[in-house]
Amino acid sequence: MCQRVEIQISGLVKDQGLLGAVARLGDKWGGAAFDIVDHWEANLNGIGLARRDDHSVLVYVDNFGSLGDTYCVELEGPPDPSGDLPYSSIARYDSVSFEELSHLVGQHLGLVDPRPNGR
Numbered sequence: 001m002c003q004r005v006e007i008q009i010s011g012l013v014k015d016q017g018l019l020g021a022v023a024r025l026g027d028k029w030g031g032a033a034f035d036i037v038d039h040w041e042a043n044l045n046g047i048g049l050a051r052r053d054d055h056s057v058l059v060y061v062d063n064f065g066s067l068g069d070t071y072c073v074e075l076e077g078p079p080d081p082s083g084d085l086p087y088s089s090i091a092r093y094d095s096v097s098f099e100e101l102s103h104l105v106g107q108h109l110g111l112v113d114p115r116p117n118g119r
Contacts, residue, residue: 015045018063021071021098022047028102030114048076051109056087059105070095075108 022036037048037055045064051057056078063071075090093104105111 013044014047015063017069018045018047018061021061021063021069021101022049024098025049025102025105028113029106029111033111033114034105034109049105049109054078057109058087059108061101066095069098071098071101072096073101073104075104 026033032052034049035052035055037050037058039048040046040060043062043064046060046062049059049061056076058076060074060076061071062073066072073093073096075092076087077090078088079086080088090108093100096104106113
């Protein structure tokens with residue numbers, strides 16, 4: 001049985017398309033598959049999805065200026081000791097579909113589809 005994920009993010013209202021995508025990801029991977037991390041409260045079009053056991057492994061999703069059901073995605077990891085940022089950028093993708101987004105989230109966060117045969 002599929003459980004609907006509940007989303008509660010900061011006091012600001014995030015973009016409805018972004019919230020819908022996060023809800024769909026929760027439906028696909030399970031409501032407890034990832035933590036929603038909002039380091040970008042003022043950015044109403046961006047949100048982070050992190051590994052539950054390690055928030056330094058994060059997928060940043062943004063739909064600002066995207067057409068339809070497409071997203072900009074950055075895969076982040078623990079900080080590089082020689083760098084100045086509190087994270088390392090592993091990969092960045094522009095204009096990915098929801099299906100590609102779902103695949104990237106699952107792969108980067110090490111998720112296993114809870115549904116039989118992934119359906």
